[in-house]
Amino acid sequence: SSQQSRIEGFFKVQ
């Protein structure tokens, strides 16, 4: 089944 991705995978830590 589908897996939950994490938000940091898309938005870089500044």
Added chain:
Amino acid sequence: MLEARLDTANLFKSAVDAIKDLVQDCNFDCNDSGIALQAMDNSHVALVSMMLKAEAFSPFRCDRNIALGVNLTSLTKVLRAAGRDDTLTLKAEDAPDVLNLVFEATAQDRISEYDLKLMDIDQEHLGIPDTEYAATISMPSAEFKRITTDLMAMSESVTIEATKDGVKFSSTGDIGNGSITLRQHTPVDKPNETVEIELSEPVALTFSLKYLTNFCKAQPLSNQVKLCLSAEVPLMVEYGLEGGSYLRFYLAPKIGD
């Protein structure tokens, strides 16, 4: 120092209420443009981004950058003491230990004043890139709440599919499956019931309903909600407030099959 006054406490009460179950400790970053907040939920799946612009307050004064580290559960306890129609004034020194909140019920000549202890919060700040979304859906916020609540009964996830024919929310679970399709709808006499779909290309993404139902706690803030989708990037759910202020939620998609 910070001094920011709202005509009615309602806006701030509702905004804090909308995010308090998603994020616990967060910084309210104050500067001359307004009060901003960015925070991830504990599992780092969702991100809250709130901007209350200086124009939302009257007066608004903040001469330098001040970070107010607040526990939202504690803030909620204090805000419970504010009437919805009270004026609300937030005050803090330049390097504050406390946030001072004053609620005034002008009709009753009643003034209440609270100091909320602040904390040092060292939080990662994420850079959110400007995104040209493949699909932007504007719809009644109550309708979005109803859809997420109804589909939550079927499954823990929802697939949101935007095409030129409309936007389809569908869920498959143990007991069966269900879907709701909305088409573009612009009633002249009821602008709050408008459904608008701006599409540059069709897109379909799957999200956790647990988070979406949580975002819907912001429903009292705005009659309309905006959903912005692009392939393989987080969904943005925006509740627009007066004067360009906003409460946005970002939700990482579920990926794979």
